[in-house]
Amino acid sequence: MCIAVFLWQAHPLYPFLLLLNRDEYHSRPTKPLGWWEGGEILGGKDELAGGTWLGCTRDGKIAFITNVREVTSIPQAKSRGDLTLRFLESNKNPKEYAEELSKEADQYNGFNLILADITSKSMVYLTNRPKPENFIVMEVTPGMHVLSNASLDSPWPKAQRLGHGFKDLLEKYGEAELPTKEMAEILMTNTIKDDESMLPGIYPSEREHQLSSIFIEADTPLGRYGTRSTCALSVKSSGEVNFYERYLDEDQWKEHTMSCQIKKMEVHG
Structure with missing residues (x-):
């Protein structure tokens, strides 16, 4: 289902910084972080459906998605x-793509989608919930944001825990360079679960309790489910992109970091 915390246009060295956990069934075939065919897109790959939960490009585009927690789903x-x-x-900017997507948003189960163009300092949030016909598109304001499985910045307890921890680390390091890998290790491995009284009440309480931690490990009737990877994606003002991933590969945790340079960083007054 995924959970993410990110900083947008609010740090002197980093126009963008993201920490994200991808939660999925362990049996779902997945390729770890890497360059896609053509060498323009960097991200992991869902080998079952062919898409990605998080990716970036050499020209400064970034996109990531989380599912909306809901009881019913659309067949097919x-x-x-x-x-x-x-x-x-x-070749579309975030707003143009959002306009295009609005015509087909009802063909997808619930989603939260963040689209960004670093070079033009543009970021939008899109969701097709609570109702598919009321497709929501809004500009993301500069600052810190948390995205879980409800709308952007919804105060779910685990989202609040993640946000508070992220803010504490930002205050600790101030305007200095940020140790993004260490930040991910500290914040995204948290297994604290909520009391039953704090759960959203969408799924049965036992299931929701399993999903109430930032890092998830759960046994379900459909098999093992939980956090399959943790990513830290940072973009510096110079256009330098660093993409760290810790991922589960046949029950073994592995990690790697990949870097690239955004081709053109526009200067805005």
């Missing part, structure tokens, strides 16, 4: 991971 719905991929492959 389109894959939500395709929404991020199509933006990264397109």
